[in-house]
Amino acid sequence: MKTRGASIAACLTITTLLVASCSSGGGSGDDGADGGPVTLKFQSLSDQPAAIEATEKIVADWNEANPDVQVEIVPAGWDGIYDKLITQFNGGAAPDIIHYEAASIVPFAVDGYLADLSEYMSDEKRADIPEGILDSVTVDDQVIAYPTELQSYMVFANRTMLEAAGVEIPTGETMTWDELREIAKATTKDGAYGLGWGLASPTAAFMAMAPGFGGQYFEGTGADASITIGEGEMALPELVDEMAHTDSTVLPVTLTQSGSETLASFYAGQVAMTIQGSFQAANIANDAPDGFDWVVLPPLEGPDGAEQAANPQTLSVNIDSEHVEESAEFIEFFTDTENLAALNEADALIPATTSAQEAMAASLGDENGWSTILSSGQFLTSAPYLFVDAYAQWKDTVATPAYQKFLAQEIDADQLATELEAGWDEITK
């Protein structure tokens, strides 16, 4: 983008001088000081029509029950929201209640922009949120957000292709990566591949599923974090490499596609299975051709278990809000069992509280693999990378290009490990 920075600054300075005399300054807004109701601004990133509707209903219910504390939704999009928020915080114009994801909200908390919600979170809520999920929104022993929605990586399978290959559909609580590899081998035939995995941006998937292999990547927090690329961290990339290039059971083009793009191959019967974010269950149910028989396989388990690193969507409160307590009360209401279940059903995601997961499981049964997907919620845990200052930069500038080169066989495993560590050292030196 071409920029005209200096000119903008110069012209606006002049404009400031000209207009300042006839301006009374900054924003207004009803803060309840005159005895009227308090109005809380809630910047929501809900994007799906059903989720928008669910959010509006929760807010409407709150507003009806709390005439003195009215909540106003300010819809925003995910694209560019980090830049928008950082400007809002620095400009003193951030909304009271902020919807975002844990990985991005933690740096704001570290920089002191978010209120400590520890004292406002009820004991029931605290007990209802799995420990690993609560850890993902806890910074320096302060709860800086309420987690709301989660996703896990699941295996979606074409039941017809698996059965035609003589594969017994796994039904246990979990399935191992070795089972996945065997099924992929069995179903790779007649021009079709066993697996399609959209790994155009592989870092998120590799980081999320590394705990199953004992991979942690980072130790420490903030600017003092260090990285270790050992066997646990390399296990999954190497497994994918072997499946793709030794077993030849991964449709090659999918390694360069996004998850959504890979679904076309899944629908067309080019791949028997695909690893996707759990939310894709809703899209598959909507977009798969008539008669397409699909199933969600149990959560994948590595040598160290089926844990996956969680990056929940969150609601937090601007520390400069004049109504932190009221905002926290609203979030407590927003995340009650019924509301969270309704929102997650609309967004096809996994609720962050156990009670809401159970409520969804009870109401949805096994339709579209929901019971299996919801069961994966128990394996979601805190991710060390959430608390690392330079993670985003490392991910974009080092990890993703290095993984892409590795999957394209431009570098080997040793070179990948070296690049990941050296890139981190370069960024943090």
Added chain:
Amino acid sequence: MRALVRPAQYVALAFYILFLGFPLLWLISASLKSSGELNSLTVSLIPQDFHWENYSQALSRQGLVRSAWNSALVAVVSTMLVIVIALPASYVLARLRGKIRAAGVGWILVSQVFPVILIILPLFLILRTIGLTDSLVGLTLVHTTYTLPFALWMMQGYVSAIPVDLEEAGSMDGASRLTVLRTIVFPLLMPGIVATAMFSFVSSWNEFFFALVLLQSPENYTLPITLKMFIGGEGKVALGPLAAGSVLAAIPSIVFFSIMQKKLTGGLLSGAVKG
């Protein structure tokens, strides 16, 4: 042989138009496909069945019409402001000699250097001080200043291309300075004005980042902000409604260009007569 030249030219032109227009055709095609068809490996320009719901979803879901109106308002007003400011300034810049001109040119060039992310915070604070954040007036001012340097640079090139001799001839015939500008320079400059206006309009119409940061209220959102909201978190994209929204969003731009293109041709002709 000569008889074949004209048909060959038409064929080449047809291919060129098809090449240029294909993205738009593809966009229109995508806007009429169902989600299932968009996520299928079967590729076809003609949709299997015409899924008009994408348009109703695009219109109902994100306040697209209001955003288009906001975008049009900001783009047209900022374009007018840019032209009004750039017209005399570019004339001075082109005709003046000496240190002031050098400083002016230097300012224009330097202003291209700074990344927008560097200036967004001071800009936000300035606008907040004067109460113009979350305001279409504020955004119009920003778009005007954002576009002005390049518009100046562009237009001073057009002014420089007009021979000074023509103005001197007019003066010799007794015309005042203002008459010379109005009757000789302005008609010859019309193509430059139109081209600059087109550039300014497109810059403002497509601008995303300033609008994203400066606008807070949905009722003030411009089109790029609204269209981006079709792209959700976790990789979710409402492709059909997004394509439909993009087709609708392109219409005002196409109308504007159709009108301005006629003016551009008119300007060229009038310039030729005067020259």
